[in-house]
Amino acid sequence: MYKFCISIPVHEKFDVILDQINNINYFLKGTMIILHLSKSFEIKDEEIKILESFGNVYINSERVSTKWGHILHAHISNWNFVKKFEYEYFIFHSSNDMFIKSGLEEEIVKYDYYFPLGKFNENWIGYNKVFKDESFMNLLKKLDIKNEEIYQCLTEGNYFRKDIINKVFEILEELKIDENSIYPREEIWTPTISNYVIKKYFSHMKKGKNYMFTEIALPRKKVLKTLTFMERIKYYLKKNIVRVTRENKKERIRLEVIYPSIIEKLIKNPEELEHLTSETYPIQNCFGIKRVDREINSNLRKYLRESNNFYKRGY
Structure with a gap:
């Protein structure tokens, strides 16, 4: 069983992907890396074989759009792909972040989850579009989540024990993308629904720190x-x-x-x-x-x- 499952949507530059894999394997041992390749990413068969040769790198067979406003669905797709694997924590990463030192494993295992709850207000880039997102607003109504319980955050470095992320993504995968209202959904949907799930089902769990x-x-x-x-x-x-x-x-x-x-x-x-x-x-x-x-x-x-x-x- 893997301790960590790191989900990364990638869309360009094979050498940079290799660099990030080596970085993760060096600084965070015992990690399964699940790559979602964007629809637009052209990759050669021999490059696929190199990635698979690491032993702990898995390539999602589904490829969805990872353009701006669609990233969350790549993570949800990765989560669906790794359901057959045993792991303890699901971690969000992007293809332009890197670890800089060791010791993170000892830090994460002290806690059950981490995601920040940033203030959601009119200064946020997609503020007005959120309220025009019919799928999301209908879900909030269904779950009885008030507008003041909408939060925003960056997802990179957010982590959840497997039972928590399962509950979060079971809700989020119901949502559809409205192409007429594009905004960075992952920064709103993830913290808002995660907060709902924690309060309703996992209030006894311990929140960690951002890394x-x-x-x-x-x-x-x-x-x-x-x-x-x-x-x-x-x-x-x-x-x-x-x-x-x-x-x-x-x-x-x-x-x-x-x-x-x-x-x-x-x-x-x-x-x-x-x-x-x-x-x-x-x-x-x-x-x-x-x-x-x-x-x-x-x-x-x-x-x-x-x-x-x-x-x-x-x-």
Whole structure:
């Protein structure tokens, strides 16, 4: 039996997938990795054989769309695929996150689940679309979930014991995607229904802590409280905490968790980054980071490989 089942939707770059598998196997032993390949992802037969040669990597035979607003259904598909396997915890990951240090197994097994409950308000990117989502709103009515019990969160690093996630996904798989109302559903459906399930069936279970640090959720602290999002980003850029990167195909500027010096502090001297910590993102509990460029030789990927003996596999 596996201790952990990590679900990852992937849609590009075989070498980056290999890099992430090696990273997971190095830092979190006893893990089953279930890959959902997007409909648009072209992969060769010999590449499939390489993935399967790891022994703990399984490829979901179903391929659904993983475009923006559809990611949750890839995780649900992965959950359906692994029903035949024995494992203890189901963990959400993405194809652009990486572990940075060992010790996560000991941390997770102390708890039964973790997901944050972020405030859902008009500042959230898809706020109005949620209320136009007929399938979701009908489900809330059926379960007697009030609008003020709608929550939002990032799913990467969320984990659940198998009996909990079974109950969550049994409810979520009823929902259909309304193509006229596209928004990042996983950030709303998952915490809202998970909170309902925990309160109704598993209120005695113990909630853990977040282990995935992301630049999207850089917290407001002290002087930053009064700054707008872009003003805070400028502050973090100045402090070399994040940097601007550019996606080649779409020429879309985005942010990336930055330089090896910051990662070294997260690993060795997290107290030096206490000014970034929050209840949702405790720096002392940081075992992984998001986002990491999907480029095999990005500075961050190279640093993680080289500083960990190339994950003891034949690079």
